[in-house]
Amino acid sequence: MTDDEVGQRTFPRAFRRTHIAIGSHRRTSGKEAGISLFVKRDDLLHPDIQGNKWRKLAPVLAKIKKTHPGGIITFGGPFSNHLQAVAAAGRVFDIPTFGIVRGKHADLSNPTLRSAWHDGMMLFPVSKQEYDDCKHRGEELISPEFPQYYILPEGGATNLAVESCTAIAQEIFSQLKQTKTQHSKPIFICVPAGTGCTAAGIVDGFKAKNGQVLIFPVVNKGFDTQTVLRLFDETRLRSQAKMAELERRFSIIRDYECGGFAKKHPPVLDFVRTFEAQTGILLDPVYTAKMMLGIFDMLAxxxxxxGSTVVAVHTGGLQGWAGFRERYG
Ligand SMILES: Cc1ncc(COP(=O)(O)O)c(C=O)c1O
Incomplete structure (x- = not known):
């Protein structure tokens, strides 16, 4: 399956068109005057393999049929967007999928696991200890016994995925050219981060002289500059100067983890409702809502x-609402 075939099978025309359009939201008064805010609608890339999931999985899917006939083995928490997307990709591309799930049992009343199971993913619940072993040493532990399976790391964070995410920045720059954006003014691309893989790709593809990639981690501990730098493809042997340049291209924005990963935080939910009412854009509860709340706070x-141009990447994750409602009502 070539990249083109992947594209043809999964991008209905409408999705190709809409993901090119970015909506603009211009403030006219106060401290925010003259700042344009755009949303890069990657949530519209594919109905079931949304946002950064499509970006990360597309290159893997394109090669896997030839290299790993057994299918994909991957890892995730019980409400993981990644597990849902891999299962959906398995259904669409006819690839067997196996999900190692953190938890005592695979609870099929959980909407994410139920959807993965309906899409044909075989689910293997494991203890936290076993999960952590698989997460850190998955390839080493599983591959020798199951060489025909592709071991996809948690969150789909592979070198191929980082490379694929560079296209997000490239598309944004070419889309901004179609607007009246003045390129002498700073450009900021904002992206939420879990593993940092999507952000690393955007940093790699970020070519503006003025501005930066602003990375909004959803965890309050353990995510730092090195988390991002480590993700750059080591096989490309980047020089120290290149790594220093990459580091200058981004900042990590703290303070918007809002209670921690996947925690309910009423101000975030109020913000999501208002944002949707004003723009028609639904954010997901775990990643994009907190980033966008942060952007609005920074604007204020x-x-x-x-005169800055701020582009927020909508990385999808909307399936997360079902599980979020189940947990928090
Ligand atoms: C909707 C959404 N946005 C952002 C992220 C963070 O992506 P990354 O792990 O590449 O930092 C994730 C997790 O994969 C996600 O599901």
Whole structure:
């Protein structure tokens, strides 16, 4: 299966068109005057393999049929967007999928696991200890016995995925050319982060002289500059100077983890409702809602230089609402 075939089978025309369009939201008064906010609608890339999941999985799917006839073995928490997307990709591309799930049992009343199971994914619940072993040493533990299976790391964070995510930045720059964006003014691309893989790709593809990639981690501990730098493809043997340049291209924005990973935080939910009412764009509860809340807070505080262009990447994850409602009502 070539990249083109992957594209033809999964991008109905409408999705190709809409993901090119970015909506604009211009403030006209106060500290935010003259700042344009755009949303890069990657949530529209595919109905079931949304946002950064499509970006990360597409290159893997393109090669896997030839290299690993057994299918994909991957890992995730019980509400993982990644597990749901891999299962959906398995259904669409006719690839067997196996999900190692953190938890005592695979609870099929959980909407994410139920959807993965309906899509044909075989689910293997494991203890936290076993899960952590698989997460850190999955390839080493599983591959020798099951060489015909592709071991896809948690969150789909592979070198191929980082490379694929560079296209997000490239598309944004070419889309901004179609707007009246002045390229002498700063450009900020904002992205939520779990593993940092999507962000690393965007940093690699970020070519503006003025501005930065702003990375909003959803965890309050353990995510730092090195988390991102480690993800750059080691096989490309980047020089120290290149790594220093990559590091200058991004900042990690703290303070918007809002209670921690996947935690309910009422101000975030209020923000999501207001944002949707004003823009028609639904954010997901775990990643994009917190990033967007952060962007609006930064706009209100005057953190962006006048005349900046701010582009928020909507990385999808909307399936997460079903599980979120189940947990929190
Ligand atoms: C909707 C959504 N946005 C952002 C992320 C974070 O992506 P990454 O792990 O590449 O940092 C994830 C997790 O994969 C996600 O599901």
């Amino acid at each position: 505080k005057g953190d962006f230089p006048p």
